[in-house]
Amino acid sequence: MHLATHFHQAPAHLRLLIVMRAVAIVAMATVYLCFDCFLDIHVPFAAVGGVLGFYALLDVATLLRLRNPAPIGSREMLGQIVADVAILTALLYLTGGARNPLALYYLLLVLYSSAALPPRFAWLLAGASVVCYVALHFFHIALPLPDSEVVRGRFDSFTHVLLYAFIAALIAWFGIKLSALQLLQREQRRAEAEKNARERYLVGLAALSAGAAHELSTPLSTISVVVNDLRESGSPPPDWKESIEMLWTQVQLCRRSLSELAGAAGVEQLGQLRSVRANELIAQVAARLRALRPALPLKLALQLDDDLALQSDHTLGQALMNFLNNAADASPSSVELRATQDALNPLRLVIEVLDRGPGIAPELRQKLGKDVVTTKAAGHGAGILIAQAAIERLGGSVAISERRSGGTCVRIELAGFRLDSESRRAAMR
Numbered sequence: 001m002h003l004a005t006h007f008h009q010a011p012a013h014l015r016l017l018i019v020m021r022a023v024a025i026v027a028m029a030t031v032y033l034c035f036d037c038f039l040d041i042h043v044p045f046a047a048v049g050g051v052l053g054f055y056a057l058l059d060v061a062t063l064l065r066l067r068n069p070a071p072i073g074s075r076e077m078l079g080q081i082v083a084d085v086a087i088l089t090a091l092l093y094l095t096g097g098a099r100n101p102l103a104l105y106y107l108l109l110v111l112y113s114s115a116a117l118p119p120r121f122a123w124l125l126a127g128a129s130v131v132c133y134v135a136l137h138f139f140h141i142a143l144p145l146p147d148s149e150v151v152r153g154r155f156d157s158f159t160h161v162l163l164y165a166f167i168a169a170l171i172a173w174f175g176i177k178l179s180a181l182q183l184l185q186r187e188q189r190r191a192e193a194e195k196n197a198r199e200r201y202l203v204g205l206a207a208l209s210a211g212a213a214h215e216l217s218t219p220l221s222t223i224s225v226v227v228n229d230l231r232e233s234g235s236p237p238p239d240w241k242e243s244i245e246m247l248w249t250q251v252q253l254c255r256r257s258l259s260e261l262a263g264a265a266g267v268e269q270l271g272q273l274r275s276v277r278a279n280e281l282i283a284q285v286a287a288r289l290r291a292l293r294p295a296l297p298l299k300l301a302l303q304l305d306d307d308l309a310l311q312s313d314h315t316l317g318q319a320l321m322n323f324l325n326n327a328a329d330a331s332p333s334s335v336e337l338r339a340t341q342d343a344l345n346p347l348r349l350v351i352e353v354l355d356r357g358p359g360i361a362p363e364l365r366q367k368l369g370k371d372v373v374t375t376k377a378a379g380h381g382a383g384i385l386i387a388q389a390a391i392e393r394l395g396g397s398v399a400i401s402e403r404r405s406g407g408t409c410v411r412i413e414l415a416g417f418r419l420d421s422e423s424r425r426a427a428m429r
Contacts, residue, residue, distance in 0.1 A: 010066045013116035017080060020112065021059040025052055028091065028102060031162070039158060041143055043095050051091045058083060078121045081113050082128065089132040097140025098133055101162045106133055216258075219250035219292075226250075253292065273311045273394075278349050278416055279304045281312060282339045285320045289328070289337075296328050299336040307419045308341065310349065316394060316414075319387035323353045323410045326384065330357025331407060347417060353410040359402045 007015060032048055035041040062080065065072075085106070092100050106129040113125045226243050230236075237243065279302050286300045310316070327335045334356040342348035388398040396414040403409050 007063065007066055011072060013077070013112075014062070014066075014072055017112065017116070018059060018063055020108070021055065021062075021084070024105060024108075025055055025059070028052060031102060032095070034158070035143075041145060043143070044141075047094050048091065051087060051094070055087050058087070074118050074121055077116055078113075078125065081109055081117070081125055084109050085125065085129055085132060089136065092136050093140050095141070096143035097136035100143070101159045101166070103133060103136065104166045216254055219253040222250045223247055273313055275309050275419065276312045277306070277419070278308045278310055278339065279306065281310065281317065282320075282337065282351065285317050285324070286337055288317075288321065289324050293328055296332065296335060298324075299334075301336065301338040301340075303338075303340045304349070305341065305346070308347070308349065308416045309419045310394075310414055310416050312394065315390040319390040320351070320353075320412070322384070322387040323412075327353050327355035327357070327408070327410070331355035334407075341416075342413070347415065349414045349416045351412040351414070353412075354403060354407060356403075356407040359406065359408055 007018070029052055032043050032045070035043055036045075088102075088105055088109070092098070092103055095102075097103075110122075110126045110129050113122045117125065226246055230240070230243060282302060282304075283300075286298060289296065290298055324335065324337065336352070336354040338352040338354070340350050340352075342350055384400075391398055391412060391414070394414065396412060399411045399413075401409050401411070
């Protein structure tokens, strides 16, 4: 790959360092030439040229480093900028020490390090720069200034102009970089928000679909049994009216489930959170399961404060229904739904779905909630995964474990809050 391609693919802060060094080398060489040509101040060009040449080699070496695919870590970047400080210190030592206006380059290095390094390394480099600057007040080779007051005046004027130009360029550079950084951060936040919104919608739609599939499976199974009995009978059975009525009821259940799915699957509906009383939410889920599975002996235990509420959407109820339907499939004769408040944190809702089924097979225990898992011949195995994702999207957690006396326990924890008087009136509407 061409070196220019490596350069454009390198991290932005490293590209900036390479360019900044090149500009600094040219600017320093120009300043020393101005000293010699216009101010009659003769610096040791052999030594200064050697230091600037070494600086140029370091810049070229950094450019060639980009060919190496290994990542550039914070410690390597710290070493790079420490080398800049060391070279600048050597250069200033040869040319007047801290009085040299080029000492302001320390500030640029400190400013650069604050953006390119972690805070602890940036403070370390700032401290090193201060130490070097203070040391240069006492240890340096003085500039050979002529005794002429005119030359000294020119030197002071040149120094002031150079300081002003440097500070103006520094402020402009910092403002441009800060604006670009803020723009980049805004773009990143907007992209992240759009990504989260898409993920919320997809998870919500998947949760609704999984819940609807569970709800449709029961009436469709009943319809299949009744229709098969009617097909196998040679003539209409005496209770054919009851069978037709059964079919009609199950069809209405299917229509209701599909209607609720269609109504809740909109982008606005899935992304909109609302405050709902915890006890009402659990009671509605229990009532829905009883209507769907009238033969299921569901035991409901609610021990919740009346003003405990949750931030919820349609997917939470569907996720709970998913766990309840799984429990009912595994244990048709015993399913319990418990809702309590955490003893240590009363604002945390704890929901438990318990059954007396065969439990969790050892080979599936580690996969629950992490991979597609099913023990049903006609199942796709995504229900638990989708339900857990929907709950985690709302800030909750899911833990699935075996019961000591046999069966499975699904423990769901969700953060709640207290309804104030205004919110209570709104929730009751």
